[in-house]
Amino acid sequence: MIISKDNETIKYLKKLKQKKYRDAENKFLVFGDHLVSEALNNGKVLNIYTSNENKEGILITDNIMKELNFTETPYDILAVCEKVDKDFKSDKILVLEDVQDPDNVGALLRSASAFGFRTVLLSNKCADCYNEKTIRASKGAIFHLDIKRVDVYKKINELKELGYVIYTTDVRGTNKGKLLDNCVLVLGNEGQGVTDQMQGLADYKLTIKTENVESLNVAIAGSILMYEWSKIWE
Amino acid sequence: MIISKDNETIKYLKKLKQKKYRDAENKFLVFGDHLVSEALNNGKVLNIYTSNENKEGILITDNIMKELNFTETPYDILAVCEKVDKDFKSDKILVLEDVQDPDNVGALLRSASAFGFRTVLLSNKCADCYNEKTIRASKGAIFHLDIKRVDVYKKINELKELGYVIYTTDVRGTNKGKLLDNCVLVLGNEGQGVTDQMQGLADYKLTIKTENVESLNVAIAGSILMYEWSKIWE
Numbered sequence: 001m002i003i004s005k006d007n008e009t010i011k012y013l014k015k016l017k018q019k020k021y022r023d024a025e026n027k028f029l030v031f032g033d034h035l036v037s038e039a040l041n042n043g044k045v046l047n048i049y050t051s052n053e054n055k056e057g058i059l060i061t062d063n064i065m066k067e068l069n070f071t072e073t074p075y076d077i078l079a080v081c082e083k084v085d086k087d088f089k090s091d092k093i094l095v096l097e098d099v100q101d102p103d104n105v106g107a108l109l110r111s112a113s114a115f116g117f118r119t120v121l122l123s124n125k126c127a128d129c130y131n132e133k134t135i136r137a138s139k140g141a142i143f144h145l146d147i148k149r150v151d152v153y154k155k156i157n158e159l160k161e162l163g164y165v166i167y168t169t170d171v172r173g174t175n176k177g178k179l180l181d182n183c184v185l186v187l188g189n190e191g192q193g194v195t196d197q198m199q200g201l202a203d204y205k206l207t208i209k210t211e212n213v214e215s216l217n218v219a220i221a222g223s224i225l226m227y228e229w230s231k232i233w234e
Numbered sequence: 235m236i237i238s239k240d241n242e243t244i245k246y247l248k249k250l251k252q253k254k255y256r257d258a259e260n261k262f263l264v265f266g267d268h269l270v271s272e273a274l275n276n277g278k279v280l281n282i283y284t285s286n287e288n289k290e291g292i293l294i295t296d297n298i299m300k301e302l303n304f305t306e307t308p309y310d311i312l313a314v315c316e317k318v319d320k321d322f323k324s325d326k327i328l329v330l331e332d333v334q335d336p337d338n339v340g341a342l343l344r345s346a347s348a349f350g351f352r353t354v355l356l357s358n359k360c361a362d363c364y365n366e367k368t369i370r371a372s373k374g375a376i377f378h379l380d381i382k383r384v385d386v387y388k389k390i391n392e393l394k395e396l397g398y399v400i401y402t403t404d405v406r407g408t409n410k411g412k413l414l415d416n417c418v419l420v421l422g423n424e425g426q427g428v429t430d431q432m433q434g435l436a437d438y439k440l441t442i443k444t445e446n447v448e449s450l451n452v453a454i455a456g457s458i459l460m461y462e463w464s465k466i467w468e
Contacts, residue, residue, distance in 0.1 A: 103337060107451045107453075107454060110450065110451060110454075111450060111451070111454055113445075114444035114445060114450055115444065115445075116445060137451070208461070209464070210349065210464075211348060211349075211350060216344065216348055216457070217341045217344060217345070217453075217457075219341075219453075219454065220341060220344075220345055220453065220454055220457040223450070223451075223454040223457070223458065224457065224458055224461050227442070227458050230443070230444075
């Protein structure tokens with residue numbers, strides 16, 4: 001049983017709570033029974049740590065577990081996972097351009113998985129998809145998706161050449177494009193929306209009609225659009 | 235300028251960060267330029283406090299403002315608002331049964347306002363809609379809605395007698411009800427969903443077809459359904 005916070009393993013686990021170490025080590029943490037089980041079934045688990053002696057894993061104290069946790073009510077189990085490159089490409093691609101909030105990114109990953117957008121591209125300024133809050137909000141969808149951080153502008157030009165149709169959201173949009181197969185849906189930052197640079201690459205700018213409020217939460221707007229795409233195939 | 239944290243006013247403002255004081259005083263706080271402006275235009279503002287001498291309001295120090303804030307990057311302005319009873323009733327009613335996450339409640343209020351569900355009923359165990367996180371996530375929608383905390387089971391029986399049709403969400407649902415006017419849409423807790431007691435009151439149980447994941451985030455599922463209703467009238 002690990003009882004000291006100065007233990008090298010504990011120090012290492014704490015480092016994995018930071019994006020720069022996750023990037024350097026190619027690893028990340030997931031918390032709680034549901035996500036550990038998802039990781040075991042669909043991801044690549046390196047180690048499991050628990051403060052509950054009835055669960056399988058390396059035993060650590062409640063206090064250490066509490067310190068590693070990010071929630072008020074701490075989980076009693078965590079897994080160290082390796083990031084795995086997925087070998088599939090989806091005909092429906094979601095692009096998150098500078099989406100900042102980890103919960104929004106997580107909810108969008110969950111919806112992307114639900115509605116068949118199995119490839120997700122993150123811009124360089126987008127929140128990390130391996131953030132513990134994002135993984136929790138994704139409900140494990142992260143294990144079912146092909147997610148990559150790329151130069152999204154360069155990548156979208158490549159996708160256009162391959163015949164993908166580019167859709168952005170735009171509260172000022174007037175044209176309502178037909179939803180086609182081989183599509184790329186681009187969502188923008190919570191405050192600023194899709195950048196002008198990205199709007200310039202769009203084939204269609206989509207608007208969801210609303211009253212009273214100027215715009216919807218980005219995770220909700222994006223999910224409504226992915227839902228609309230999923231209905232085409234019904 | 236208020237410089238002491240022990241000042242009675244500051245103590246009072248800190249208390250308003252807790253639900254029991256907000257309930258007792260019938261007041262709440264909103265933070266930041268956008269929400270203060272929304273409150274001035276559409277709510278009832280009692281006082282404004284700011285740490286920015288270029289803004290109008292009672293001047294308080296940066297440190298006190300920081301302590302009153304709930305975000306890492308503190309806002310420099312806040313307003314004390316009075317809760318106001320709205321005098322309208324909508325033909326489309328949203329019911330939140332034990333929804334726990336303040337961000338989910340806020341996003342649902344934002345979507346409710348966007349899609350014409352102008353009356354929102356909260357169960358006794360639902361998160362407070364006057365929580366600062368909820369208000370932020372609602373983007374000020376709280377000022378445009380008729381929101382009440384009620385015994386939702388009793389209220390729904392009353393609404394049924396008035397001719398309202400009751401819809402719940404149910405991942406096990408099989409029947410896809412026709413979306414009718416005079417409707418009540420009930421959403422449930424993040425973990426447990428709509429309770430059996432509530433399902434027993436439903437005329438229709440709605441399911442959103444998804445792949446891979448078992449369910450959607452409640453704010454997203456609810457928003458997709460409200461969006462579907464809004465399209466009936468196009």
